[in-house]
Amino acid sequence: MSRTPVPGAPAELENLDLSGTALAGVGAVGSTWVHALWATPGLTGEVTLADADSKGITLTNLNRCPPFGHQHLGSSKAHCAAHLAADAGLVWHPHHARFERLGITPSLLVSAVDTNRARAELQNRYAPRMLSASTLDLRAETLRVGPPGTGACLRCYNPPEALTGDDELRARTRAGGTAAVGALAAEAGVPETEVRRWLERGECGEVGTRLLESLRRQAEPVQARFAVGFTSAMAGTLLGAETVKTLMQQPMRETEPSHNNVTFQFLRPTAHVNAASLLARDPQCPACAPAHPALDAWRRRAAAHDRR
Numbered sequence: 539m540s541r542t543p544v545p546g547a548p549a550e551l552e553n554l555d556l557s558g559t560a561l562a563g564v565g566a567v568g569s570t571w572v573h574a575l576w577a578t579p580g581l582t583g584e585v586t587l588a589d590a591d592s593k594g595i596t597l598t599n600l601n602r603c604p605p606f607g608h609q610h611l612g613s614s615k616a617h618c619a620a621h622l623a624a625d626a627g628l629v630w631h632p633h634h635a636r637f638e639r640l641g642i643t644p645s646l647l648v649s650a651v652d653t654n655r656a657r658a659e660l661q662n663r664y665a666p667r668m669l670s671a672s673t674l675d676l677r678a679e680t681l682r683v684g685p686p687g688t689g690a691c692l693r694c695y696n697p698p699e700a701l702t703g704d705d706e707l708r709a710r711t712r713a714g715g716t717a718a719v720g721a722l723a724a725e726a727g728v729p730e731t732e733v734r735r736w737l738e739r740g741e742c743g744e745v746g747t748r749l750l751e752s753l754r755r756q757a758e759p760v761q762a763r764f765a766v767g768f769t770s771a772m773a774g775t776l777l778g779a780e781t782v783k784t785l786m787q788q789p790m791r792e793t794e795p796s797h798n799n800v801t802f803q804f805l806r807p808t809a810h811v812n813a814a815s816l817l818a819r820d821p822q823c824p825a826c827a828p829a830h831p832a833l834d835a836w837r838r839r840a841a842a843h844d845r846r
């Protein structure tokens with residue numbers, strides 16, 4: 539790793555406009571991204587923050603989300619991050635909602651979500667430019683998505699986790715007996731009699747939807763990929779740096795403009811895998827396959843942005 543600045547690199551960022559940038563996921567990686575941008579002088583513009591975590595900031599977030607503390611427990615992550623970083627040059631627009639629900643296609647979509655299903659949903663926006671960070675154990679990784687059809691997309695190598703079927707979730711609760719019915723009723727805020735009726739008849743409707751959502755939250759939270767806190771901090775910081783470089787139209791690596799992926803694992807810091815490299819698209823990925831109808835539109839959007 540060279541300590542010599544890239545020749546011609548600016549000594550400061552004056553009025554780099556981030557307008558049109560949106561962050562999906564304000565957890566460990568996303569809150570670090572906000573923190574990194576807050577600490578970078580010279581940035582301006584309006585930035586969207588979206589996080590739908592229904593419990594908001596919990597005790598288990600505090601060792602991995604550097605900006606959040608005890609006084610923020612229960613707060614919406616997006617609103618809390620925006621509030622803490624309010625004195626940055628940037629104007630934050632926080633939303634306590636899934637990014638996909640906002641119905642917008644930003645010019646730069648930054649993914650800091652922690653499940654493959656969420657990544658696939660973000661890929662479906664086919665934003666002109668996208669960045670993503672992910673972590674696993676001691677490894678942090680940041681991807682500049684694309685180019686469309688050749689470089690990896692958000693869905694590449696990330697098959698969405700299988701959803702447990704509605705019938706199976708119901709069967710599991712029935713098998714759990716009175717204790718499972720009571721726990722589900724308490725979690726979903728639905729009377730036990732209604733839970734029993736739903737278990738017998740399996741009707742849809744509002745109560746059924748709420749019960750299924752509760753069961754799914756209980757059954758599937760382990761699918762999020764977790765890493766130790768400092769790995770997430772590394773991923774969020776790399777993501778912040780790549781955000782700034784992307785908006786400055788700088789390549790990830792000066793000498794290898796095609797490189798789109800940077801990995802850092804802490805186990806062996808000097809290992810050769812700790813480097814930028816080219817991550818080609820996953821031949822099995824349907825979202826960026828040559829036959830996918832969205833691919834042409836995505837290419838046009840990306841090309842229109844590159845010309846600006």
Ligand SMILES: [Zn+2]
Nearest residue numbers: 691694823826
């Ligand atoms: Zn793909």
